[in-house]
Amino acid sequence: MPHMKDKIIRVATSLFHRKGYFATSISEIAGLCGIQKASIYYHYASKEAILYQIHSTTMDDLTTYLKGNLQGVDGIEDCMRAAVRSHVRFHLERQKETFIANTELRGLTPEHYALIVAKRDTYEQIIQEIIQRGCAAGIFVDEDVKILSYAILTQCNAGAIWYKPGGRLTVDDIAEVYVRFALQGLMVR
Amino acid sequence: MPHMKDKIIRVATSLFHRKGYFATSISEIAGLCGIQKASIYYHYASKEAILYQIHSTTMDDLTTYLKGNLQGVDGIEDCMRAAVRSHVRFHLERQKETFIANTELRGLTPEHYALIVAKRDTYEQIIQEIIQRGCAAGIFVDEDVKILSYAILTQCNAGAIWYKPGGRLTVDDIAEVYVRFALQGLMVR
Numbered sequence: 477m478p479h480m481k482d483k484i485i486r487v488a489t490s491l492f493h494r495k496g497y498f499a500t501s502i503s504e505i506a507g508l509c510g511i512q513k514a515s516i517y518y519h520y521a522s523k524e525a526i527l528y529q530i531h532s533t534t535m536d537d538l539t540t541y542l543k544g545n546l547q548g549v550d551g552i553e554d555c556m557r558a559a560v561r562s563h564v565r566f567h568l569e570r571q572k573e574t575f576i577a578n579t580e581l582r583g584l585t586p587e588h589y590a591l592i593v594a595k596r597d598t599y600e601q602i603i604q605e606i607i608q609r610g611c612a613a614g615i616f617v618d619e620d621v622k623i624l625s626y627a628i629l630t631q632c633n634a635g636a637i638w639y640k641p642g643g644r645l646t647v648d649d650i651a652e653v654y655v656r657f658a659l660q661g662l663m664v665r
Numbered sequence: 666m667p668h669m670k671d672k673i674i675r676v677a678t679s680l681f682h683r684k685g686y687f688a689t690s691i692s693e694i695a696g697l698c699g700i701q702k703a704s705i706y707y708h709y710a711s712k713e714a715i716l717y718q719i720h721s722t723t724m725d726d727l728t729t730y731l732k733g734n735l736q737g738v739d740g741i742e743d744c745m746r747a748a749v750r751s752h753v754r755f756h757l758e759r760q761k762e763t764f765i766a767n768t769e770l771r772g773l774t775p776e777h778y779a780l781i782v783a784k785r786d787t788y789e790q791i792i793q794e795i796i797q798r799g800c801a802a803g804i805f806v807d808e809d810v811k812i813l814s815y816a817i818l819t820q821c822n823a824g825a826i827w828y829k830p831g832g833r834l835t836v837d838d839i840a841e842v843y844v845r846f847a848l849q850g851l852m853v854r
């Protein structure tokens with residue numbers, strides 16, 4: 477059952493998103509997958525291993541998506557636009573995983589926590605490098621680069637909390653508001 | 666023991682912040698308060714009642730703090746500055762409560778959840794009204810007011826996650842970066 481590994485992730489993602497990691501039991505995940513509790517352990521060593529898999533895949537996919545979206549983009553402003561657009565779209569399209577990625581870090585073992593924080597640092601550094609280049613070029617405001625990068629990333633993460641598919645605004649509408657707001661905030665007058 | 670009610674809140678706030686609401690038991694809270702598990706129920710009907718108390722007090726204090734900081738402030742720009750400053754300071758000074766307020770809503774009963782969401786709406790409306798006045802006056806950019814308000818509030822909330830007292834930057838340093846970034850993003854060029 478190669479697809480059972482994926483099914484477990486899908487079911488666990490839904491449960492962790494709706495109820496939280498600590499409120500979800502392995503038995504519940506197994507039940508919704510239509511397998512015995514013991515069969516889960518054939519695929520994952522523990523509930524924490526499932527959480528780690530979700531964190532790890534989400535961060536890898538987020539970073540790959542960003543790199544792809546920056547490919548061939550020239551100019552600091554356009555790189556920043558592409559980065560914000562990429563970040564927002566990914567968060568709105570993968571609402572559940574990104575919500576878990578942002579709120580369920582405490583559930584990880586110290587070893588896994590360190591690995592995920594390293595992946596987050598790598599991702600944030602790509603954004604910080606663009607901001608730094610903009611500051612150095614005198615295009616972006618001369619503010620603390622870390623605070624600016626966290627501010628921009630977290631204002632976009634928020635989308636993953638309140639966004640409702642099929643609502644008043646599309647993913648693209650929302651992404652463009654964030655892109656304009658971030659650039660307006662960054663660019664020297 | 667009138668102060669035991671407060672002690673329970675203080676201990677529960679620490680535990681919910683460190684381990685999460687679902688991972689914390691009533692026995693643990695009682696143990697750290699130096700009382701029997703059954704004695705907790707003399708003060709609070711349930712673990713959820715403690716969580717609700719934390720949410721409710723935090724939202725009331727946040728709103729009172731904002732209203733106080735807006736008292737006597739004239740001009741749309743200065744109101745916005747005062748609002749962002751107020752929001753950031755409160756979040757950094759009451760890191761644990763605001764972190765719980767932003768991440769542990771799922772633990773509430775539907776009735777309590779509705780009450781807290783109403784308090785959040787009231788608070789957000791104060792911010793949205795300032796933005797709306799700025800847009801109407803042609804001072805602020807003509808963007809979706811709700812997205813702008815969520816963007817500004819959540820970028821500041823982030824401070825409560827990464828801020829470390831005694832670190833590189835003071836609460837005031839951080840508040841002023843957010844104030845400048847928000848205003849720069851809002852103001853028409």
